[in-house]
Amino acid sequence: MDDEPDVDVIVVGGGPAGACAALVAARAGLSTVLLERGPFPGSKNMYGGVVYPRILDRLIPNWWETAPIQRWVTRRSTMVLTDTQALTVDYRTEAWGKPPYNGATAYRPDFDHWLAGHAEAAGAQLVCDTTAVGLLRGASGRIVGVRTDRPGGDLRARVVIACDGVNSFLAKEAGLFEHTDAKHYTLGVKETLALPKEVIDERFGVRGREGVDIEMIGCTSGVNGGGFLYTNLDSVAVGVVLKLPKLAAQQLRPEEIIARMKRHPAIAPLIEGADLKEYSAHLIPEAGLAMMPKMTTDGMLVAGDAAALCLAAGIWLEGVNFAMASGMYAGEAVVEAVRNGDVGVEGLAGYQRRLSETFVLKDHRRLRRAPEIVLSDRVQHLYPAMVAGIAERMFQVDNPAPKPRLRTILKQERKRVGIRRRDLARDGLDGLRTFG
Amino acid sequence: MSDEWPQVSFEDRMSTVEFRVHERAHIVVDGAKCADCSTRACVVACPANLFVPTSDGGIVFNYEQCFECGTCYMVCNEEGAISWSYPEGGFGVVFRRT
Amino acid sequence: MIAACVKWVAGVPEPGDERFAGISAADQAAVELALRHGASMGDDVVVVTAGPPAAERALREALAAGATRAVRVDLPADATSSDVATALAGVVGDAAFVWCGDYSTDRGSGSVPAFLAAERSARQALGAVAVDLADGATISVTRRLDGGRREVSTVSAPAVVSVEGAVARLRRAGLAGVLAARTAPIEVRRPAVVVPDVAAIVHAYRPRARTLPPPHGSTLDRLRELTDAAAAPAHGETVHLDPADAADRILTALRAWSYLT
Numbered sequence: 001m002d003d004e005p006d007v008d009v010i011v012v013g014g015g016p017a018g019a020c021a022a023l024v025a026a027r028a029g030l031s032t033v034l035l036e037r038g039p040f041p042g043s044k045n046m047y048g049g050v051v052y053p054r055i056l057d058r059l060i061p062n063w064w065e066t067a068p069i070q071r072w073v074t075r076r077s078t079m080v081l082t083d084t085q086a087l088t089v090d091y092r093t094e095a096w097g098k099p100p101y102n103g104a105t106a107y108r109p110d111f112d113h114w115l116a117g118h119a120e121a122a123g124a125q126l127v128c129d130t131t132a133v134g135l136l137r138g139a140s141g142r143i144v145g146v147r148t149d150r151p152g153g154d155l156r157a158r159v160v161i162a163c164d165g166v167n168s169f170l171a172k173e174a175g176l177f178e179h180t181d182a183k184h185y186t187l188g189v190k191e192t193l194a195l196p197k198e199v200i201d202e203r204f205g206v207r208g209r210e211g212v213d214i215e216m217i218g219c220t221s222g223v224n225g226g227g228f229l230y231t232n233l234d235s236v237a238v239g240v241v242l243k244l245p246k247l248a249a250q251q252l253r254p255e256e257i258i259a260r261m262k263r264h265p266a267i268a269p270l271i272e273g274a275d276l277k278e279y280s281a282h283l284i285p286e287a288g289l290a291m292m293p294k295m296t297t298d299g300m301l302v303a304g305d306a307a308a309l310c311l312a313a314g315i316w317l318e319g320v321n322f323a324m325a326s327g328m329y330a331g332e333a334v335v336e337a338v339r340n341g342d343v344g345v346e347g348l349a350g351y352q353r354r355l356s357e358t359f360v361l362k363d364h365r366r367l368r369r370a371p372e373i374v375l376s377d378r379v380q381h382l383y384p385a386m387v388a389g390i391a392e393r394m395f396q397v398d399n400p401a402p403k404p405r406l407r408t409i410l411k412q413e414r415k416r417v418g419i420r421r422r423d424l425a426r427d428g429l430d431g432l433r434t435f436g
Numbered sequence: 437m438s439d440e441w442p443q444v445s446f447e448d449r450m451s452t453v454e455f456r457v458h459e460r461a462h463i464v465v466d467g468a469k470c471a472d473c474s475t476r477a478c479v480v481a482c483p484a485n486l487f488v489p490t491s492d493g494g495i496v497f498n499y500e501q502c503f504e505c506g507t508c509y510m511v512c513n514e515e516g517a518i519s520w521s522y523p524e525g526g527f528g529v530v531f532r533r534t
Numbered sequence: 535m536i537a538a539c540v541k542w543v544a545g546v547p548e549p550g551d552e553r554f555a556g557i558s559a560a561d562q563a564a565v566e567l568a569l570r571h572g573a574s575m576g577d578d579v580v581v582v583t584a585g586p587p588a589a590e591r592a593l594r595e596a597l598a599a600g601a602t603r604a605v606r607v608d609l610p611a612d613a614t615s616s617d618v619a620t621a622l623a624g625v626v627g628d629a630a631f632v633w634c635g636d637y638s639t640d641r642g643s644g645s646v647p648a649f650l651a652a653e654r655s656a657r658q659a660l661g662a663v664a665v666d667l668a669d670g671a672t673i674s675v676t677r678r679l680d681g682g683r684r685e686v687s688t689v690s691a692p693a694v695v696s697v698e699g700a701v702a703r704l705r706r707a708g709l710a711g712v713l714a715a716r717t718a719p720i721e722v723r724r725p726a727v728v729v730p731d732v733a734a735i736v737h738a739y740r741p742r743a744r745t746l747p748p749p750h751g752s753t754l755d756r757l758r759e760l761t762d763a764a765a766a767p768a769h770g771e772t773v774h775l776d777p778a779d780a781a782d783r784i785l786t787a788l789r790a791w792s793y794l795t
């Protein structure tokens with residue numbers, strides 16, 4: 001009798017994964033509890049700043065009418081930086097500024113709160129201020145609920161969906177991760193800097209609700225990682241992501257690395273005079289397929305960052321959409337399993353199938369090697385100098401000397417920076433295979 | 437490069453963040469283990485700068501302004517030096533604009 | 535019946551943002567003491583707020599922690615202290631003890647408990663820094679006096695007690711309580727329309743403006759006159775007396791010059 005469930009589904013974590021999982025389960029009529037350890041959903045959550053909410057078309061029609069969006073990204077730049085140079089690829093399109101939109105900047109304490117509100121409206125019981133501290137197991141070893149840190153805090157359910165984010169102690173306790181390794185994680189630190197809206201519009205060349213998304217490499221003071229700069233309505237988010245073992249093995253602290261990036265001649269004019277509004281930090285599961293856990297065990301599924309489903313492949317930093325989608329698929333699989341009366345691994349197989357058939361795992365498979373390539377020492381420390389050098393020499397007019405041939409420049413720059421031809425060819429091929 | 441970047445003191449930096457501090461520490465550092473540590477990885481990596489080395493080779497740790505990010509236990513050099521958990525529900529960091 | 539009154543403060547420090555709204559630490563302490571008091575007396579605990587619908591979250595938290603009943607009197611957030619007190623009194627009318635927080639998070643003046651006590655003709659013990667529930671029927675309350683002194687008084691029903699936040703910490707609600715409280719009924723009452731009793735309205739005394747003559751002379755002279763030590767009456771005289779009389783004379787003089795009281 002001990003295993004008698006109090007509810008059908010417990011979803012742990014009120015982030016995007018948890019909110020979508022709870023929304024789907026509750027909408028299908030399952031009694032659903034959504035646990036969140038913060039005082040409200042989103043209060044513990046930090047990210048760079050751009051969501052890609054198209055997956056919400058399926059859950060919240062016309063989501064863009066109510067979502068707490070700061071700006072719609074209509075301009076996306078990728079910058080390669082050295083200490084004194086910057087090479088920027090800049091793309092802008094009107095299309096991303098109209099329904100159904102593409103990317104949008106939003107604050108997570110707003111966005112997650114809004115999304116969890118939809119789960120509540122669908123009938124999920126949102127319980128905040130409550131941390132799940134462990135799993136309950138039935139006689140057969142099957143997971144039958146969670147223990148929370150409230151008095152009388154055990155809660156039993158047919159299924160537990162762990163959406164507890166990057167540190168997921170639940171997935172670890174359930175034995176879904178074979179091992180975890182610091183090298184698979186990056187630390188993100190960020191400053192939210194206040195600037196008047198007109199100043200942002202002018203400096204970034206946008207109007208109204210249009211916004212800018214800038215990704216950078218070569219700006220992290222020799223620690224493998226990358227930088228980002230996003231525009232909100234009246235603030236900009238500036239931050240870096242740093243590979244943990246590399247960060248730990250040198251002397252610069254995270255905020256110093258941001259400070260240096262902010263002083264770069266290509267960045268400084270964009271954020272001059274801005275006041276610090278909030279400083280924040282969070283880990284990212286960076287290694288994609290190389291670190292993913294098993295997605296299900298008897299009585300439990302894992303979704304979002306807890307399942308390392310964040311796609312952090314260099315110039316892509318997409319986690320919220322992967323979290324929302326995986327949460328949604330987890331919810332669908334649970335509805336199916338509960339209806340069929342089998343919540344064991346077999347019964348929950350619909351989850352893995354959905355992940356495999358959709359962008360969630362397709363993108364991860366395609367970009368399998370991207371994190372490794374983008375965070376590799378050559379890409380991080382040598383190529384920025386090489387491509388910046390090439391650009392400089394192509395565009396520099398050294399009259400009376402005639403323009404050098406591109407091939408000559410390439411060779412000379414490669415040598416100057418110290419890249420072997422063999423490595424360049426191999427990296428080029430790898431790059432093509434991965435991103436091509 | 438402009439040298440005139442207004443420096444925000446670390447204290448001011450952390451004062452932009454709301455922390456609802458619980459009376460019980462959610463992270464405990466075993467100073468004895470730290471004495472043997474050669475890397476001091478936590479000192480450079482903790483984004484909240486909560487690990488401070490002491491002159492006698494120990495570490496002073498204060499849990500109050502913690503982002504609950506997990507960096508410290510991931511980079512820690514000595515097995516078991518850090519006992520890490522989340523603060524009691526409702527306590528700890530509360531973000532607003534991130 | 536034991537009652538606790540709480541005030542919902544919308545969005546501190548971000549006004550209008552319900553994510554950051556709540557009740558003060560003092561109000562939380564009041565709820566905790568009401569719960570302990572109710573338990574020790576085997577009595578029901580009713581939690582009351584006068585405020586907008588959002589305030590029901592605070593009531594649900596109190597229900598989750600163990601309150602028996604919750605009532606919201608539908609009043610706008612900016613109602614005056616006396617209207618709030620009247621509204622609350624309508625609900626807690628026959629409670630033996632009413633617990634309130636000493637101040638609310640928006641730096642209230644702490645006047646609601648006093649109004650409430652007056653409204654109910656109950657005893658009042660305001661600004662308690664420590665409370666001993668003793669046998670429950672008569673409780674003892676410690677209050678701060680000037681100069682770091684404390685006053686301990688015993689209070690029996692009917693009474694209104696207001697407490698500071700440090701007196702008690704609201705217990706952590708159990709999980710079952712939290713889940714049950716989500717859908718527990720909350721009684722909503724319309725406030726009785728407050729018709730001001732015109733005859734009883736007391737106007738505050740405000741002295742009427744008087745016309746004063748303009749100042750004379752230059753500003754500098756006037757300043758000198760006020761501050762110049764040379765112009766001040768000089769203290770000191772020479773007298774010849776025997777020691778005992780001299781001592782008396784000195785004391786008299788010091789008193790006259792207000793060096794002694």
Ligand SMILES: Cc1cc2nc3c(=O)[nH]c(=O)nc-3n(C[C@H](O)[C@H](O)[C@H](O)COP(=O)(O)OP(=O)(O)OC[C@H]3O[C@@H](n4cnc5c(N)ncnc54)[C@H](O)[C@@H]3O)c2cc1C
Nearest residue numbers: 013015016017037047048050132165188304305319320323
């Ligand atoms: C610096 C940085 C930049 C990023 N930039 C982007 C970006 O620009 N775009 C993008 O799409 N993604 C970005 N990401 C990734 C994205 O933030 C994550 O992939 C996404 O938040 C994952 O959502 P989730 O719901 O799985 O987990 P989370 O958002 O982490 O949510 C987990 C939730 O569970 C709660 N929780 C955890 N443990 C417990 C427990 N035991 N009990 C109860 N509740 C618990 C937490 O409080 C939290 O609310 C970035 C991440 C970082 C760190």
Ligand code: SF4
Nearest residue numbers: 470473478512513514
């Ligand atoms: S890395 Fe670990 S063992 Fe080393 S000083 Fe830090 S906490 Fe102590």
Ligand code: SF4
Nearest residue numbers: 482502503505506508
């Ligand atoms: S969890 Fe993060 S912020 Fe907290 S002590 Fe560890 S490294 Fe520092």
